[in-house]
Amino acid sequence: MALVPGSPEEANDLLTGSPEKTCLLDGSDSSDVDQGLLDDLELNPFDGLPYSSRFYELLKQREKLPVWKSKYVFLESLLDNQIVVVSGGAKSGKSSQIPQWCAEFCLSVNNRHGTVVCTQVQRQTAVWLAMRVADELDVNIGHEVGYVVPFENCCTNDTVLRYCTDEMLLREMMSNPLLSSYGVIIIDDVYELSVSTDVLLAFLRDILLARPELKVVIISPPGLSSKIVSYYGNVPLVEVESAYSAEVVYTSAIQRGYFHAALRLLFEIHHTQEKGDVVVFLACEQKPLTDFQQEARCRNPTMDPLSPLPLYPHQSLPNTAIRGAWTYGIVIDPRRKVVLTTMEFAEKDMKPFLTPKVEESNLTSMVLFLKRMDIAGLGHCEFINRPDPESLMQALEDLDYLAALDNDGNLSEFGIIMSEFPLDPQLSKSILAACEFDCVDEMLTLAAMVTAPNCFLDSAQEGDVTKPGDRRKFLHPAGDHFTLINIYREYETMKISNASEYDIERWCQDHGLNHTALEMARVIRAELLDTMKRIELPVSDPAFGSDENIMNIKKSLLSGYFMQIARDVDGLGNYIMLTHKQVGQLHPHSGYCLNQNLPEWVLFHEFSVAERSCIRIASEISPDLFMQLVPQYYFSNLPPSESKELLQKALDASAPPAPQDDCEDDVETEDEEQEQRCSVQ
CATH class of the missing domain: 3.40.50.300 (P-loop containing nucleotide triphosphate hydrolases)
Known part of the structure; x- marks a missing residue:
C-alpha cells in the first residue's frame, strides 16, 4: 500500500x-x-x-x-x-x-x-x-x-x-x-x-x-x-463515545434522612441480583458503615452477602455528582445512577458543573504569579472563567500588605523573591522575615511541616492520646507551630542516627504519626533549603529551644500571618477573627485543647468553615508583639471592633510619653521609627 x-x-x-x-x-x-x-x-x-x-x-x-x-x-x-x-x-x-x-x-x-x-x-x-x-x-x-x-x-x-x-x-x-x-x-x-x-x-x-x-x-x-x-x-x-450510559431516577419528595433512603435503595438494587458493584457517596464516615452492617444482618440471609469497602476521598471530589452526593446521597453502579432528590430541585438548584475556583478561592497566589509573568510580558490575559472582582482586589491588597508590590502596583524586588518559593505568599514572607530574625533553620522546618500532609494518624486525630508514648510528649507550651518543629526534630534525629526503616516506622506508629507525611516534610524542607541557597539568602544555625529563638519564630510568623489573628471573646474558646469577624474554635487536635489551656490571642495557619469552623495550627501571640510588627496601614484599615480597641490600647500603653516642647519633631521621629520597625514588611 x-x-x-x-x-x-x-x-x-x-x-x-x-x-x-x-x-x-x-x-x-x-x-x-x-x-x-x-x-x-x-x-x-x-x-x-x-x-x-x-x-x-x-x-x-x-x-x-x-x-x-x-x-x-x-x-x-x-x-x-x-x-x-x-x-x-x-x-x-x-x-x-x-x-x-x-x-x-x-x-x-x-x-x-x-x-x-x-x-x-x-x-x-x-x-x-x-x-x-x-x-x-x-x-x-x-x-x-x-x-x-x-x-x-x-x-x-x-x-x-x-x-x-x-x-x-x-x-x-x-x-x-x-x-x-x-x-x-x-x-x-x-x-x-x-x-x-x-x-x-x-x-x-x-x-x-x-x-x-x-x-x-x-x-x-x-x-x-x-x-x-x-x-x-x-x-x-x-x-469520544461514552462507554457508560446512566439512568437518572428522582424521588417524589426531598429525602430528609438521605442515608437510610440510600441504604434502602442499595438493598433494593442488591435484591435484583444483577451483576455489578454499587457505590454510595455519603457525608460521614463511621456511623454509616455500622448502620449498614446492622441493616444487612436483618435482610434476607439467602442473598449473597454485601461486602462494604469504605473509601474516603475527603476534599478531592472528582466531579459534581460526588460533590452533590456529599449532601444528598447517591447510589451508582455501572448501569444506573440514582440521585436521591426531586427533579424540581435538580433542575433548579443543582449546577451541572463545579463553581470555577477563580470565582470562590483566595487568589493571592495567583495574582503573585500573574505579576511575576507580567515581567515576561505575559501578565495580561483573558480568563475563560472570570475571576471574582472582589477576590482580585483583596488579593492585590494582601500582596501590598506583604510588601510584594511597589508604589506603582508592580511586583517589588521583595515580591520577586517571594514568588521563587513554591509556597503560599504569607509563608514565603515568613521565611524571608526569618532571615532578619535569625531563625531560618526553624522556619524552614515549620514551612515543610505545614505544607506536607497532616503528620498525625487517624487514631491520634480522633483524640486517642491515652496510650503510652502518645503525642503529648511533643507538645510545646508556645503553641502548635512549635509542636510541629518538635516532631520534625525528633524524626530527623531518628533518620540521621541510621535507624532502620522498620524502627522508624514503628516509632511513628507508636506516637500516632504518619511516616509518609514526615518523609514528605523532609523532601519539602530540602527543596526549600535549595531555593534559599540558589537565591543566596542566609541560613541560620539551629537554635530551637531558647527564649530568644521562640520569640524570633513568632516575629517571623507574624510578619507573614498578621492577617490571621483571632481572639477568644468569652473565655470559652470562641475565637473571633480580627479581619472578617467570623467565629471559630480551635481544632480538637490542638495542643491547647489537649491541655485545656486556651490562650486569649492566637496566630493561626488555617481556618476552615467546611471543617466545623475550626482553627488549625494555632500559637499564642501577645497584643504588644502584634502591634510591634503589623503594618500600620493594615491596622488602620481594620473594621472597628472590640479587638481592635484592645490592640490600640496595647499600642498606646507601650508608646513613650511625648515631650511637650517639640511635638513636630516627635511626630517625625515616630514616623521614622515606624518605618524602621516595618522594614521587613
Whole structure:
C-alpha cells in the first residue's frame, strides 16, 4: 500500500510506532498489511528495545477503550491544527491514551520538536497515570515517561512524556514563559475548574501565537467542550463515545434522612441480583458503615452477602455528582445512577458543573504569579472563567500588605523573591522575615511541616492520646507551630542516627504519626533549603529551644500571618477573627485543647468553615508583639471592633510619653521609627 506524503496514512505510519493491530483510515484491518512492515515496527521507538509480552497484553485492553475508535480522527486533527479539543465521558481512556499518541507524534520523523506534557489537578492522579502509561508503553517510569508534582520530580532529560500538576507547569513558566521545551501541551482535568488550569488556558492563547509549531490538546467533559472551542476560536472538536450510559431516577419528595433512603435503595438494587458493584457517596464516615452492617444482618440471609469497602476521598471530589452526593446521597453502579432528590430541585438548584475556583478561592497566589509573568510580558490575559472582582482586589491588597508590590502596583524586588518559593505568599514572607530574625533553620522546618500532609494518624486525630508514648510528649507550651518543629526534630534525629526503616516506622506508629507525611516534610524542607541557597539568602544555625529563638519564630510568623489573628471573646474558646469577624474554635487536635489551656490571642495557619469552623495550627501571640510588627496601614484599615480597641490600647500603653516642647519633631521621629520597625514588611 503506497503512502502519500502528508496524508493520514503517512501520519498512521509515522505516529503508530508499535506493532498494533488497528483499523486504518480506509476501514481495512492492519493485520492485512504486509508482514514485513510489522517486522520493522517490532522495536519500541521510545527505548529501542524489543517489546515484552506484557505490552501486547495491555495493548489488547487499550484497543477496547472507547477513545481508541477516535484515534485516527484525533491524529488527523493534531496533524492539521495547532489546537484540538477532545470531549468525552469518564472511563473512556482519554487521559492515558491521548498523551501516548502525542508522544508518538513528537517522536515521528517529521515532527521532532519537543516533548509532551500532560497536566492534572491532583498529584496522585498525575503519578498514577504516569506509572500506568509507562507500563503500557513498556518503558521504565522516570525515564521515557515520568511525572513532576510538588516537591517530587521523577523525570530525566530524556523523558519524552511527563505528567505534572497544573501548578507545577505554571511554576515552570516563571523560568520558561513560552514553554519552549514542549512540542505538545495537554491540559486535562478541565472539569475540575482549578485556578491553575484557568491560568494555563489563558496563557496558552498568547503562547500559541508566539510559537506556531506548538500543539495544544484540551481534554474536556462534553458539557464544557463547546465553551472551550469557542474560547479558542472554533477549533476542531473530537468527540469520544461514552462507554457508560446512566439512568437518572428522582424521588417524589426531598429525602430528609438521605442515608437510610440510600441504604434502602442499595438493598433494593442488591435484591435484583444483577451483576455489578454499587457505590454510595455519603457525608460521614463511621456511623454509616455500622448502620449498614446492622441493616444487612436483618435482610434476607439467602442473598449473597454485601461486602462494604469504605473509601474516603475527603476534599478531592472528582466531579459534581460526588460533590452533590456529599449532601444528598447517591447510589451508582455501572448501569444506573440514582440521585436521591426531586427533579424540581435538580433542575433548579443543582449546577451541572463545579463553581470555577477563580470565582470562590483566595487568589493571592495567583495574582503573585500573574505579576511575576507580567515581567515576561505575559501578565495580561483573558480568563475563560472570570475571576471574582472582589477576590482580585483583596488579593492585590494582601500582596501590598506583604510588601510584594511597589508604589506603582508592580511586583517589588521583595515580591520577586517571594514568588521563587513554591509556597503560599504569607509563608514565603515568613521565611524571608526569618532571615532578619535569625531563625531560618526553624522556619524552614515549620514551612515543610505545614505544607506536607497532616503528620498525625487517624487514631491520634480522633483524640486517642491515652496510650503510652502518645503525642503529648511533643507538645510545646508556645503553641502548635512549635509542636510541629518538635516532631520534625525528633524524626530527623531518628533518620540521621541510621535507624532502620522498620524502627522508624514503628516509632511513628507508636506516637500516632504518619511516616509518609514526615518523609514528605523532609523532601519539602530540602527543596526549600535549595531555593534559599540558589537565591543566596542566609541560613541560620539551629537554635530551637531558647527564649530568644521562640520569640524570633513568632516575629517571623507574624510578619507573614498578621492577617490571621483571632481572639477568644468569652473565655470559652470562641475565637473571633480580627479581619472578617467570623467565629471559630480551635481544632480538637490542638495542643491547647489537649491541655485545656486556651490562650486569649492566637496566630493561626488555617481556618476552615467546611471543617466545623475550626482553627488549625494555632500559637499564642501577645497584643504588644502584634502591634510591634503589623503594618500600620493594615491596622488602620481594620473594621472597628472590640479587638481592635484592645490592640490600640496595647499600642498606646507601650508608646513613650511625648515631650511637650517639640511635638513636630516627635511626630517625625515616630514616623521614622515606624518605618524602621516595618522594614521587613
